[in-house]
Amino acid sequence: MLKSEIRERRVTVITKVLFIFVLFFFWEYLPVWTGRDKLFPPLSRVLESLWQNLTTGELLQHIKFSLYLIFSGIGLGIILAFFLTAFCMISKTFARIMDVIVSIMHPLPGIALLPVVMLLVGLGAKAIIIIIIHSILWPLIVNSLAGFRAIPKIQLELGRNIGMSEFRLIWAVMIPNAFPYILSGLKIAWARSWRALVSAEMVFGASGVVGGLGWFIYKTRYFMDIESVFAGLISVIIIGMLVDEFLLKTLENKTVKKWGMSA
Amino acid sequence: MSNLLVQDLVKQYSLEGKSFTVLDKLSFSVDSGDFLTILGPSGCGKTTLIRCICSIEEPTSGKILLDGKPISGIGPDRLMVFQDFNQLFPWKTVIENVIYPLKLNKVSGDIKTLTRRAEEFLDLVHLSAFKHAYPNQLSGGMRQRVAIARSLALNPKVLMMDEPFGALDAQTRSILQKELKSLWRKFQTTIIFITHNVQEAILLGSKVMVLSLSPAKIKYYKKNPLPEPRMPETPEFMALWHTLYDQLDTQRY
Numbered sequence: 051m052l053k054s055e056i057r058e059r060r061v062t063v064i065t066k067v068l069f070i071f072v073l074f075f076f077w078e079y080l081p082v083w084t085g086r087d088k089l090f091p092p093l094s095r096v097l098e099s100l101w102q103n104l105t106t107g108e109l110l111q112h113i114k115f116s117l118y119l120i121f122s123g124i125g126l127g128i129i130l131a132f133f134l135t136a137f138c139m140i141s142k143t144f145a146r147i148m149d150v151i152v153s154i155m156h157p158l159p160g161i162a163l164l165p166v167v168m169l170l171v172g173l174g175a176k177a178i179i180i181i182i183i184h185s186i187l188w189p190l191i192v193n194s195l196a197g198f199r200a201i202p203k204i205q206l207e208l209g210r211n212i213g214m215s216e217f218r219l220i221w222a223v224m225i226p227n228a229f230p231y232i233l234s235g236l237k238i239a240w241a242r243s244w245r246a247l248v249s250a251e252m253v254f255g256a257s258g259v260v261g262g263l264g265w266f267i268y269k270t271r272y273f274m275d276i277e278s279v280f281a282g283l284i285s286v287i288i289i290g291m292l293v294d295e296f297l298l299k300t301l302e303n304k305t306v307k308k309w310g311m312s313a
Numbered sequence: 314m315s316n317l318l319v320q321d322l323v324k325q326y327s328l329e330g331k332s333f334t335v336l337d338k339l340s341f342s343v344d345s346g347d348f349l350t351i352l353g354p355s356g357c358g359k360t361t362l363i364r365c366i367c368s369i370e371e372p373t374s375g376k377i378l379l380d381g382k383p384i385s386g387i388g389p390d391r392l393m394v395f396q397d398f399n400q401l402f403p404w405k406t407v408i409e410n411v412i413y414p415l416k417l418n419k420v421s422g423d424i425k426t427l428t429r430r431a432e433e434f435l436d437l438v439h440l441s442a443f444k445h446a447y448p449n450q451l452s453g454g455m456r457q458r459v460a461i462a463r464s465l466a467l468n469p470k471v472l473m474m475d476e477p478f479g480a481l482d483a484q485t486r487s488i489l490q491k492e493l494k495s496l497w498r499k500f501q502t503t504i505i506f507i508t509h510n511v512q513e514a515i516l517l518g519s520k521v522m523v524l525s526l527s528p529a530k531i532k533y534y535k536k537n538p539l540p541e542p543r544m545p546e547t548p549e550f551m552a553l554w555h556t557l558y559d560q561l562d563t564q565r566y
Contacts (some may be wrong), residue, residue: 214417
């Protein structure tokens with residue numbers, strides 16, 4: 051790395067850290083100075099509440115439930131997207147029909163579907179999982195298809211030339227070649243489903259079960275426990291960042307970036 | 314001994330409803346251990362010809378026999394080295410790119426033997442130091458070397474090369490020409506090498522062919538009379554260069 055690059059990076063880190071400190075400073079003192087700390091609690095009280103909610107185990111219950119919902123939804127969504135994409139690759143007719151379905155469904159926010167889903171499957175985990183699947187299925191299909199269509203012809207010819215069967219070609223050449231697109235589909239899918247989940251939980255509440263993070267935020271607001279509302283919001287941000295910045299970015303660095311491939 | 318026999322090979326494409334003949338009844342044979350270089354004006358069908366031999370494309374009619382038997386679909390007995398640098402798997406390291414086709418084709422031996430074989434071939438193209446690098450970390454010339462090592466390690470009956478050095482700078486090109494020639498001497502692989510470059514065709518080929526433009530017919534097909542080492546400055550080399558160039562040139566108008 052060049053010296054100027056090291057300096058550039060150092061300045062970036064210092065700027066970001068400084069900004070966070072300034073932000074925290076104002077978060078801590080501005081509400082007190084303006085006398086609005088009842089509605090907008092200072093950082094220390096939010097952290098205290100976060101700690102309490104975590105140690106009593108209540109918040110953890112909600113987090114666990116949210117994670118259970120989102121990973122079930124994403125898991126099922128990926129499986130569904132895999133098969134639908136595969137059918138599109140096999141049948142041109144199916145691909146054409148899928149194009150229409152995607153065009154119709156892709157712009158439709160999951161939350162807008164809530165009333166219909168509620169009528170069809172009732173309240174509860176099932177409905178939320180359906181909303182999550184809806185929010186990730188279309189971007190996944192769109193991206194995977196784009197990925198498969200962008201495979202360089204030479205890679206397929208090479209695969210056949212060195213003796214691959216058509217079946218092996220799929221997982222040894224086509225999927226790795228389409229992977230950059232699939233990964234960017236996953237990133238969009240995560241961002242969308244996490245937002246969809248928290249919103250859906252607020253509307254559904256906790257019918258019969260503990261309820262997730264969205265419900266926690268909604269419930270604590272109902273009791274005017276503003277500190278806990280913020281504690282819930284912080285949890286949403288932290289989990290979102292953990293998956294985005296660490297899980298998905300690490301995956302990207304260890305695969306697509308390392309191989310010099312890009313979508 | 315005749316290794317590859319091409320008989321009345323015809324390839325037609327339909328372009329906007331019109332049928333368009335690229336290869337018109339080509340017949341020739343290549344002996345085992347030949348290094349055949351094929352020259353021809355752009356778009357004459359050189360690439361189509363070797364893609365037919367490689368079974369990447371189906372000929373419209375005609376026969377292609379390998380060791381007396383009709384060729385049977387695409388497979389590792391007729392390997393292609395492309396011009397495109399993107400002919401390695403980007404997610405595999407250099408050595409994995411060489412080992413994988415060996416494993417796929419169940420070349421005898423356990424993984425240790427295969428690794429040793431891969432290392433040996435990488436050594437031959439002077440890439441031992443880069444065996445754990447990923448293709449995107451290599452220059453274009455190095456990637457072409459890996460592709461050549463990978464192909465030779467599979468010991469094909471015919472190795473086809475479609476302007477493999479066409480996108481390289483002059484210096485790298487000249488180094489790779491020498492390397493390829495010494496590899497050919499060592500392994501006696503039958504090679505069909507396509508090029509635009511008359512000098513390259515003379516330097517490398519034990520036989521040289523010139524194809525004409527649309528449809529491709531054989532204009533010239535002879536043994537390369539020049540002894541080794543071939544020096545471009547010698548009068549014999551210049552004379553042959555002009556002969557071949559004229560064959561190419563008359564086709565341009």
